[in-house]
Amino acid sequence: xxxxxxxxxxxxxxxxxxxxxxxxxxxxxxxxxxxxxxxxxxxxxxxxxxxxxxxxxxxxxxxxxxxxxxxxxxxxxxxxxxxxxxxxxxxxxxxxxxxxxxxxxxxxxxxxxxxxxxxxxxxxxxxxxxxxxxxxxxxxxxxxxxxxxxxxxxxxxxxxxxxxxxxxxxxxxxxxxxxxxxxxxxxxxxxxxxxxxxxxxxxxxxxxxxxxxxxxxxxxxxxxxxxxxxxxxxxxxxxxxxxxxxxxxxxxxxxxxxxxxxxxxxxxxxxxxxxxxxxxxxxxxxxxxxxxxxxxxxxxxxxxxxxx
Amino acid sequence: xxxxxxxxxxxxxxxxxxxxxxxxxxxxxxxxxxxxxxxxxxxxxxxxxxxxxxxxxxxxxxxxxxxxxxxxxxxxxxxxxxxxxxxxxxxxxxxxxxxxxxxxxxxxxxxxxxxxxxxxxxxxxxxxxxxxxxxxxxxxxxxxxxxxxxxxxxxxxxxxxxxxxxxxxxxxxxxxxxxxxxxxxxxxxxxxxxxxxxxxxxxxxxxxxxxxxxxxxxxxxxxxxxxxxxxxxxxxxxxxxxxxxxxxxxxxxxxxxxxxxxxxxxxxxxxxxxxxxxxxxxxxxxxxxxxxxxxxxxxxxxxxxxxxxxxxxxxxxxxxxxxxxxxxxxxxxxxxxxxxxxxxxxxxxxxxxxxxxxxxxxxxxxxxxxxxxxxxxxxxxxxxxxxxxxxxxxxxxxxxxxxxxxxxxxxxxxxxxxxxxxxxxxxxxxxxxxxxxxxxxxxxxxxxxxxxxxxxxxxxxxxxxxxxxxxxxxxxxxxxxxxxxxxxxxxxxxxxxxxxxx
Numbered sequence: 093x094x095x096x097x098x099x100x101x102x103x104x105x106x107x108x109x110x111x112x113x114x115x116x117x118x119x120x121x122x123x124x125x126x127x128x129x130x131x132x133x134x135x136x137x138x139x140x141x142x143x144x145x146x147x148x149x150x151x152x153x154x155x156x157x158x159x160x161x162x163x164x165x166x167x168x169x170x171x172x173x174x175x176x177x178x179x180x181x182x183x184x185x186x187x188x189x190x191x192x193x194x195x196x197x198x199x200x201x202x203x204x205x206x207x208x209x210x211x212x213x214x215x216x217x218x219x220x221x222x223x224x225x226x227x228x229x230x231x232x233x234x235x236x237x238x239x240x241x242x243x244x245x246x247x248x249x250x251x252x253x254x255x256x257x258x259x260x261x262x263x264x265x266x267x268x269x270x271x272x273x274x275x276x277x278x279x280x281x282x283x284x285x286x287x288x289x290x291x292x293x294x295x296x297x298x299x300x301x302x303x304x305x306x307x308x309x310x311x312x313x314x315x316x317x318x319x320x321x322x323x324x325x326x327x328x329x330x331x332x333x334x335x336x337x338x339x340x341x342x343x344x345x346x347x348x349x350x351x352x353x354x355x356x357x358x359x360x361x362x363x364x365x366x367x368x369x370x371x372x373x374x375x376x377x378x379x380x381x382x383x384x385x386x387x388x389x390x391x392x393x394x395x396x397x398x399x400x
Numbered sequence: 401x402x403x404x405x406x407x408x409x410x411x412x413x414x415x416x417x418x419x420x421x422x423x424x425x426x427x428x429x430x431x432x433x434x435x436x437x438x439x440x441x442x443x444x445x446x447x448x449x450x451x452x453x454x455x456x457x458x459x460x461x462x463x464x465x466x467x468x469x470x471x472x473x474x475x476x477x478x479x480x481x482x483x484x485x486x487x488x489x490x491x492x493x494x495x496x497x498x499x500x501x502x503x504x505x506x507x508x509x510x511x512x513x514x515x516x517x518x519x520x521x522x523x524x525x526x527x528x529x530x531x532x533x534x535x536x537x538x539x540x541x542x543x544x545x546x547x548x549x550x551x552x553x554x555x556x557x558x559x560x561x562x563x564x565x566x567x568x569x570x571x572x573x574x575x576x577x578x579x580x581x582x583x584x585x586x587x588x589x590x591x592x593x594x595x596x597x598x599x600x601x602x603x604x605x606x607x608x609x610x611x612x613x614x615x616x617x618x619x620x621x622x623x624x625x626x627x628x629x630x631x632x633x634x635x636x637x638x639x640x641x642x643x644x645x646x647x648x649x650x651x652x653x654x655x656x657x658x659x660x661x662x663x664x665x666x667x668x669x670x671x672x673x674x675x676x677x678x679x680x681x682x683x684x685x686x687x688x689x690x691x692x693x694x695x696x697x698x699x700x701x702x703x704x705x706x707x708x709x710x711x712x713x714x715x716x717x718x719x720x721x722x723x724x725x726x727x728x729x730x731x732x733x734x735x736x737x738x739x740x741x742x743x744x745x746x747x748x749x750x751x752x753x754x755x756x757x758x759x760x761x762x763x764x765x766x767x768x769x770x771x772x773x774x775x776x777x778x779x780x781x782x783x784x785x786x787x788x789x790x791x792x793x794x795x796x797x798x799x800x801x802x803x804x805x806x807x808x809x810x811x812x813x814x815x816x817x818x819x820x821x822x823x824x825x826x827x828x829x830x831x832x833x834x835x836x837x838x839x840x841x842x843x844x845x846x847x848x849x850x851x852x853x854x855x856x857x858x859x860x861x862x863x864x865x866x867x868x869x870x871x872x873x874x875x876x877x878x879x880x881x882x883x884x885x886x887x888x889x890x891x892x893x894x895x896x897x898x899x900x901x902x
Contacts, residue, residue: 106747108740108818146495148666150747169501180492182411184418189411196407197500239496 094121097171097278098143098247103152105135105142105302112138114302116152120247120278120295125269127289128282130299136282137177139299140249143280144174157246170198173245177252177282179232183225187216187235190224191242198243210238215264229256237268248272250281266291310382322363324370324380325351331375340366351379408497408510412484416517428522431468432529435461439533458537459611465530466547466607473523473555475583477516478562479576484515485566494567504662508655511566512559523551546610546640550603557601557647560654564669567661594630595693595716597686597723601646605630606639632688633779634695646685653678668735672765675735679769682727683776690716690780697784699791699864715862717780721795722858725802728769732807736762739815743897752898754891761811763890766803773799790869791860794876798857801879805832805853808886815893829853832882850875 098120105113113135120126128136141147143154145165154161157171182190188207195203211217214234219227227235233256240248254262269292272279283289289296296313298306306313322342326333328350337345341362342354356363370377403409442449442457451457488494497507527548534544558579565575586604589596599605608626629636653674660667670678693701693716737760745760746752758764774796781788809828813821832853840849850859856872856879866872 104747106740106744144499146499148664148744150744166501169499172499174499176492176495178492180496182415182493184415185411189414193407193411194496194500196405196410197497197502199501 094123096121097157098280099153099155100139100143101153103139103142103154104150105138105147106150107138111302113142116299116302116304118297118304118307120280122246122276122278123273124295125273125279125281125293127293127296128280128299129289129296130282130305133301134299135302136299137251138302140174140176140251140280140282143249144172145169146174170243171246172249173240173243173247174249175236175240175251175253177255179229179236179256181224181227181232181235184223186221186223187211187227188220190235191239194239194242200243206242210242213241213268214238230258230261233257234261237265241268246277248277248279248281250279252283253281254283321353322356322380322382323348323351323353325378326370327376327378329376331370331373333370333375336370336373336375337366340369342366403509403513406506406510406514407500407502408507409514412510412514413517415484416514419518421518421521424518424522425525428468428472428525429529432465432526435465436529436533436536439536443536454537455539458533458539462530462533462537462539462543463611465526465533466551469523469526469530469551470554472519472526473516473551474558475576475579476522477519477555478558478579479572480519481511481515481559481562482566482569482572482575485511485563486569486572489566490570498662504659507662508563508658512556512563512658516555516559519555523555527551543610547607550606550640550643553644553647554603557651557654560651560658563658564654564661567658567665568669590625592716593625594628595690596719597646597682597689600630600639600643600685600689601650603640603643603647606643609639630689631692632685633691649681650678666741668737670731670734672735672768675731675765676768676772679727679731680772680776683724683772686720686723687776687779690720694780694784696779696782698781698788700784715858718858718861721799721861722854724773724799725854728766728799728803729806731769732762732766732803733810735765736807736810736814739811739897742894743900746898754894754898757894757898762807763804763811763887766807767800770796770800770803788864790873791864794860794869794872795857797873797876798853798855798860798879801876801883802853804883805879805886808883808890812886812890812893815890815897847871851878853879 096119100119101117103113103116104111116135116139118126128139130136138147142149143156143161145161145168149161154168156168159167159171161168182193185193188211191207191210192203195207200206208217208220211220214237216231216234216238219231219235224232224235233253237250237253240250254265257265269279269281273292273294281289281293290310293310295309296307297304298313324333324337325348334345334347334352337352337354341358342356345352345354356366358366367377367380439457439461442451443454446454446457449457451460485494488497530548531544534541562572562575566572569575583602586598586602589599590604593599593605593608605626609628612627630639630642631637632642653670656674657669660671661669698717742757742760746756777792777795778785781792785792806829810821810825813824813828817824834852836852836855837849840846849855850868850872856876859866860869860872
């Protein structure tokens, strides 16, 4: 059983005339990267601000690493890294001075070394002595990410971290997030780019009008949606895969080069059974996966009214 | 943690130095050296100047030096702190800093002492030059020491106000304009410097008095006004100590407010007990300063050698009455809860009765403040109450009705008009306070002017022998009619809000 690092229970945040977050309950465990998905105004940013204590909660509780926001905000801050959807930097400081400011604030040991590591991790090493105002938006985004990673927090809240990044930057961000996942961090990430999230999220929370519509692992959510689009590939020399698939409960079966795509209505166990059948009948399966935009599909099928 | 370990201070220092400090330091040095050169020129050839002595010349040149120093340190520092905090708040850096494990006191100290470093450097140069001027002019070193202590304590005092303004207001420039306006209006109190509290909260009296006492020079008028020690309930007290004491007391509350707002921006600026305490302290100090005029036997002025004739005709208590209203308005506005905060609290705690609303609203605080005034004002007529009770009742009744109307109006407008609340409050206050004076002018009938919310107390205290006290009592009673009407509507608005708190 994984260790829950971020626990939100019955969170409610009120704005005048609107309940921004209503009865939100979710858990992000060590090694989980949870995609927070929802249309504009769904309450994603408010949720993140409430978790970090920047937004007053009406009700509910937030725990980070076992520390309650209401009673132990100081301890909670040490375990939490929050990267907002814009890039607050001191324009007249250099990148390393900016990180030094936060390294001192977090009392990071071996400050200089850690700053260098974070600059390297966010591929900003050559900009060490550049003023923040000279950095592009994407670079500032990376610098703020470096600042968030600096104290090595257990829980990371990343609000639209990829929004200012170029394609290469997004690939690097994905690598960093996968590293964080492997390092056992709990990451809650919101993004408009669902294909990006699909690459590294193992859980997702879909919000609409302040409420949590769905929450679970990607597989669970796909299962809840009923139909999954699958892709299978095999080696040339084994079995009769197309016949097996035709006989199984699949729809829209289409052959591809040494493989096929199909829609599957059954539950996860039935899907597992299908894979087992293929293998047992000598099909040398080389790839078996849900098609790329799982989260996009889940989101579109979840009934959220407006695409982000 | 000392300042050199405080990341906010270090960053503010880096930002200040990166923006350049040499030019401001040169400007300060140029001003200081010019004034010093003036004194040296006087020493070289006294006939070219209109000073009677070296000391007088030294005082003039030193006076100019500290004038510039005050401008740089108090106004410039205030502007710098409030601007840098407001800008960092807009940029999201304030939130980023608040999310670090830094303690609120470290955050506040960093901005408070770090943002105005450029101004501190300039002030240090001017203070150094001032010291040379004082020594060259053979003036007492205590003149330099006393004035510098007062200037730096005032800069710190206003720096704390700037921190709060930067935290609360979107546009801190408004705070600077208010500060400048305050300094301008403050100058009216120079007619009675020893009796007005603001002359001690700002160290105007302390500084001027240092110049007077150093060699007793100056004309009769200035010695009468600015010489000698002020008294608190008859006890003479050093004006520098009085200024430092007042700034320290009020500063403690400002510090607490800044810390509280940093720890949780959703907290009120002022807790209720703090509002009561700060109001009480300032009012006791103010009434203590003027106590010597009546010795508790208002309106009979008591013989007091040294008091200028001017004060015998001056309606000082009515001026204090107006000041009390102004202070109460500031405190009530600061302590009045936002409807949204009340609604969220009602949701959180599940408390939805009007009793809880009343206890947390500015209306109950208005009653508490009026009670404090009633007790303190009694000190002015305690030994003549038999003859002055009507004036006392009018003044206290006027203050109570004013405080209640203001707090009810403020909360009613916030509930009813939301974002436009301030405009409506101003409109209603204009109608209730100013319009009667305009109508009195139009119809050339002074009695209409007395209908103003401001009038009964001011008129009764300024003209204690007025035969028309019953008319004023009637007006106060009429004002309570407005209170009742407002209360009914205020209650209805709160009930509507509580219905929504689900």
